[in-house]
Amino acid sequence: MAAHAELEAQIDRWRSYVQRRRAISPADVDELEDHLREQIAERQATGLDDEEAFLVAIKRLGNLDAVSQEFAREHSDRLWKQLVLLPEKTPDDDGSTPAWRELAVVLALAVGAGIAVKVGFLLIENENVFARNLGLLVVPFIAGYFTWKRRLTPRAGAALLIPYGVLAVILNAYPFSVGGSTELLAVLHAPVILWLLAGLAYVGGRWRSHSRRMDFVRFTGEFAIYYTLLALGGAVLIGLTLGAFTLIGTDLEPVLAEWILPFAVPGALVVAAWLVEAKQNVVENIAPVLTRIFTPLTIVMLLALLGVIAAAGGLVDVERELLILMDAILILVLSLLLYSISARDSLARPGFFDALQLVLVIAAIAVDAVMLTAMLTRIAEFGFSPNKIAALGLNLLLLVHLVRAAWLTVGFLRGRRPFGQLENWQTRYLPVYGAWAAVVVVLFPPAFGFI
Structure with a gap:
């Protein structure tokens, strides 16, 4: 290879x-x-x-x-x-879908996602059960857009329904303890599985293609950017509307809570996916800028975290909340790394920013190593629990991912490896996170007595 x-x-x-x-x-x-x-x-x-x-x-x-x-x-x-370089030819009509028709499909799916969430909220009285099913209600509409956009065959579409159905049965058939650890872990990890299923639809069923997987990585980063922008813009618009209605003596909050948000939040997910597809040229100009801004800032943040941990004293005394927060930061760092790699010209020569990314990865490895030590120390002191094992497994996966990425980056900077090897490592490793999420959702609850 x-x-x-x-x-x-x-x-x-x-x-x-x-x-x-x-x-x-x-x-x-x-x-x-x-x-x-x-x-x-x-x-x-x-x-x-x-x-x-x-x-x-x-x-x-x-x-x-x-x-x-x-x-x-x-x-x-x-x-x-x-x-x-041949003489110019006038391109014929490519037969692509008219813009108005695609917009109609997107709006229909967005409304459908809102209806699904609204109906689910009305039918599912238990908040914990609703939280377990929220991803099941929304992600199919995003995957449905990709299925329509990529013209997936009925066979490929049906193949996506099998793991989706198994996940739906597990999340609703398992006798979770109310508010228990395994239920919370299932709520947190099920969206990872669902998003990877949406990724299968995004790549048109060609998940073995490294380039298509990297396309999905790039899409995920751009999707997060667009959804954040939509959320911020929507929040400003809603705030101004509420303020105006309040001044004229009308209380709009019940309508906001019962109708606007249940439709706007899931509907915006579908719209964000469509925007990324429709505005790829614009986003690709933004992506390199964002990565160059946030990479050095993230390095500073990681070094500051290492200083905070060193000042905290013994690893046993590190608060659990701090470890959870640092896990979230490491996931953010990994997302930034993946997005940076996906936005880079794979044939360009090594440069200063590549060296800066290596510094980012090494800093993340140092933070991850400290966290693993702290987790093992806490397990030795207080014993096992579902949360600790799930966090330990995730950090081990992150460590392997980051160490290998650092090794390949060093080889690339020294001119001994092509950048494509670093790209392919990222895309080959992505299914590992989906497999781990499946383990946490499927095996953890019965292994720990659904507590």
């Missing part, structure tokens, strides 16, 4: 460029990539090496699609891109 890392990096860069073209639908990008890989495999079968096979394949694909010509002009510094 390592021998073809440079080839995969070139294909990923080509794919990233093609999918930014608004005239090319995701399904068309998949088809183009399939054609490219078929051409490469045919050339390799004749004895050509990776670079030569890619040269010939991209030329043949350039004869088929004007996008490759534009790609060649945009990146004329590489020799192979000159091979596809």
Whole structure:
């Protein structure tokens, strides 16, 4: 696999460029990539090496699609891109879905998500049971948008329903103790499983493709940005509206609590997913800026945390709330790392920001090591519990992820490894978190007596 890392990096860069073209639908990008890989495999079968096979394949694909010509002009510094410089052709209608129709589908799904949450709230009187089912009520509408957008086959769509149904049965059939630890863990980990299922729909069922997994990583980061912006804008709008109604003597809070928020919060999730799909060019200009701003700030925060822990004295005395908060910070750091990698030009040379990211990863490893020591010390002192084992497992997974990322980053900075290996490590490791979340949801409750 390592021998073809440079080839995969070139294909990923080509794919990233093609999918930014608004005239090319995701399904068309998949088809183009399939054609490219078929051409490469045919050339390799004749004895050509990776670079030569890619040269010939991209030329043949350039004869088929004007996008490759534009790609060649945009990146004329590489020799192979000159091979596809052909006369301009007027692109035909690509048959993509009209914008008004997609907007109608999105709005229908957004309203559907709101209705599902509202009906679920009315039918499920127990708040804990409602919390367990909240993700089950909302995520299918996001996955439904991807299923429609990617034109998933009925067979692929049905395959997604199986784990979803199993998860729904487990969350509702298990006899959780009210307010118990295993119920809380299930509530926290079930969305991870559901989001990965939505990711299967996002990548069109091609989860084995490293480039498609990285697309989903990038989408997740951009989705979080858009949803935050929608939430902030909605909060300002609602605040102004409440203020205006209050001044005229009308109490709008009951309507807000019973109707506006139940529809707006889940509906905005679907709208945010659509915005990321519709505005990819804009977001990709923002992504590198955000990562360069928050990476040094996060490094400072991690170093400050290490100082706070050192000043706290014995590891046993570290408060549980602090450990939980630091877990959340480490997850944020990992998300920033993944988003930074997804936004980076995979063929660019190592630079200062890559070295800065290495510092970020090393600082995160140091924090994680201290946390693991503190957790093991607390377990030795106070014994096992579902929360402690779940936190310990998560931190071990994070440590493995970060250590390997640091090792690959060092190799990349020293010119011994292509950046594609670092990318592929991130995407290969993602299912591990889903597997751990499944263990916590499925096995922890019966193992700990549903307490």
